[in-house]
Amino acid sequence: xxRRRRKAKKxxxxxxxxxxxxxxxRVRDDAYKRSAEQRPCDACGHGGDGSVVLAxxxxxxxxxxxxxxxxxxxxxxxxxxxREFDTQPDKxxxxxxxxxxxxxxxxxxxxxxxx
Numbered sequence: 001x002x003r004r005r006r007k008a009k010k011x012x013x014x015x016x017x018x019x020x021x022x023x024x025x026r027v028r029d030d031a032y033k034r035s036a037e038q039r040p041c042d043a044c045g046h047g048g049d050g051s052v053v054l055a056x057x058x059x060x061x062x063x064x065x066x067x068x069x070x071x072x073x074x075x076x077x078x079x080x081x082x083r084e085f086d087t088q089p090d091k092x093x094x095x096x097x098x099x100x101x102x103x104x105x106x107x108x109x110x111x112x113x114x115x
Contacts, residue, residue, distance in 0.1 A: 026070045027070040027071045027072040027073075028070070028071055029071045029072075032054070032071055033053075033054045033071060036052045036053050036054045036076045037050045037051075037052060037053075038052075039052050039076045040052070040076070041076060041077055041078040041081050042075045042076045042077060042081075042099045042103070043075070043077055043078075043081040043085075043098040043099050043102075044078060044080070044081055044098075046078050047076070047078050051078045051079050052076050052077065052078050053076075053077065053078075053079070053082060054071060054074040054075075054076065055074055055075045055076070055077040055081075055082045055085055055086075056068050056069035056070075056071070056073065056074045057069055057073050057074055057075060057091070057095065058091075075095070075099055081098070085098075
């Protein structure tokens with residue numbers, strides 16, 4: 001016979017021992033956030049002039065209403081790219097197309113030049 005789980009009451013703490021991945025740790029690092037101002041944008045390469053900020057990426061429930069994703073799950077994006085990212089219906093496709101694939105191509109190109 002299957003046991004039914006007791007429904008949690010409002011504002012009752014979650015029993016993290018029941019979670020398959022344990023309790024989540026939210027990384028917050030103000031110095032890391034501030035360092036974005038001096039970095040290039042991960043998508044377009046512009047920046048270093050104070051226009052780049054940390055763009056938090058929501059992944060599988062790491063964020064929600066009033067809960068921002070951890071600082072270690074964020075990209076450095078300039079104002080323009082951050083605005084474009086935030087308005088995308090498919091944020092993953094945008095990240096892969098504008099951040100991940102160019103980074104992988106550049107890494108391969110660097111490897112070919114330096115081998």
